Amino acid sequence: FEQIVSPTSVGHFSQYKLLRLLLKRLLNMGFHIFTADRCNSDQVPGGKWEKKILMGHECKSFSFTDDGIMVKTSFHKEGKLVERNIPCSILIGADGAGSTVRKLVGIDMEGERNMQNLVSVHFLSQNLGKYLLHERPGMLFFIFNPEAIGVLVAHDLNEGEFVLQVIYFEFLVPTSKSLSASYLV
Numbered sequence: 766f767e768q769i770v771s772p773t774s775v776g777h778f779s780q781y782k783l784l785r786l787l788l789k790r791l792l793n794m795g796f797h798i799f800t801a802d803r804c805n806s807d808q809v810p811g812g813k814w815e816k817k818i819l820m821g822h823e824c825k826s827f828s829f830t831d832d833g834i835m836v837k838t839s840f841h842k843e844g845k846l847v848e849r850n851i852p853c854s855i856l857i858g859a860d861g862a863g864s865t866v867r868k869l870v871g872i873d874m875e876g877e878r879n880m881q882n883l884v885s886v887h888f889l890s891q892n893l894g895k896y897l898l899h900e901r902p903g904m905l906f907f908i909f910n911p912e913a914i915g916v917l918v919a920h921d922l923n924e925g926e927f928v929l930q931v932i933y934f935e936f937l938v939p940t941s942k943s944l945s946a947s948y949l950v
């Protein structure tokens with residue numbers, strides 16, 4: 766398939782699959798992974814936070830201390846927002862382009878903002894995957910017609926895993942309060 770259709774192989778990998786592999790690798794390296802409902806200080810081995818991955822936590826702020834960094838996080842537990850201060854020596858901000866950590870350290874985002882607005886719809890369809898695999902193999906399928914504009918991304922044709930990216934536009938709706946609204950087109 767790869768040699769017939771393209772001189773290079775496709776390197777598209779779903780984020781949830783990548784995350785699963787990264788977490789498995791971290792476990793093999795001696796890290797411990799905790800969800801918000803399972804990470805009280807008394808449940809953390811040795812009461813220390815080294816080599817801990819805290820899933821579902823959001824960095825709210827941080828400050829430098831004599832011993833390193835104090836990170837204030839928040840997470841939802843039993844329907845309530847809970848805050849926790851965690852001492853650490855290294856803080857890694859791996860939270861994307863809208864990074865809270867980037868903003869907290871004062872690094873501005875450069876370039877054009879809001880060049881496009883997309884809603885990504887993740888779905889599975891083995892029938893569509895089989896059809897495209899045999900009739901129209903590829904990774905990106907552009908949809909242009911009067912009713913819809915979008916891009917269909919084939920994450921895995923064999924499994925029928927797709928993401929449909931649909932463009933939407935934001936504009937002001939003229940009301941007495943001038944509320945902003947988003948509409949899918």
